[in-house]
Amino acid sequence: MKKGNETVHGTNRTHRAACLAIAAAVVILVAAAEKAEALPRVQRYVSVSVSPQQLDLGTVPQPGTYDSPADLTVHVAANCAHGGVVASATALQRAGGGVIPLARFFVKIPATGQYVAMTAPVAITGPMMPGVFDVVLKFRVETTLADIPGEYAGTITLTCTAGP
Numbered sequence: 001m002k003k004g005n006e007t008v009h010g011t012n013r014t015h016r017a018a019c020l021a022i023a024a025a026v027v028i029l030v031a032a033a034e035k036a037e038a039l040p041r042v043q044r045y046v047s048v049s050v051s052p053q054q055l056d057l058g059t060v061p062q063p064g065t066y067d068s069p070a071d072l073t074v075h076v077a078a079n080c081a082h083g084g085v086v087a088s089a090t091a092l093q094r095a096g097g098g099v100i101p102l103a104r105f106f107v108k109i110p111a112t113g114q115y116v117a118m119t120a121p122v123a124i125t126g127p128m129m130p131g132v133f134d135v136v137l138k139f140r141v142e143t144t145l146a147d148i149p150g151e152y153a154g155t156i157t158l159t160c161t162a163g164p
Helices: 002-038
Strands: 046-051 062-067 072-078 083-090 093-095 105-108 113-119 131-137 139-142 157-159
Touching: 046 157, 072 157, 083 105
Parallel strands: none
Antiparallel strands: 046 072, 062 139, 072 131, 083 157, 105 113, 105 139
């Protein structure tokens, strides 16, 4: 009888241990699900910066078409896909008067190697995946006899477009 009691008692212990193991697994799964919901969301970002901050397009000795000796490096860093980077510019203006219009100010598109007039915003990259990329931009200026000698200044604006 003692042996039978031990057997029954042992069976109860085994059954109870199995129930606790299942309950523990359920508690762990529920806790993991609650913990996953409590984690903060990663914020999407796209960062666009340039080097150098000011670009000297060079000196033009006489009227003609000139490639700038300086390059502009555009640094793009993103943790999400995006539509790419677009460049726009203002006309080059001389402080005492005189303007070089955007029809005579060009940017070289890295993907095609073609110079495009800055008369409208220009896509300098296509859609981009997450990552870190550098894009080097080259510029060209066309001057005429009507352009007054002196220093001209303008602004280039880079914009990241929304992604897919």
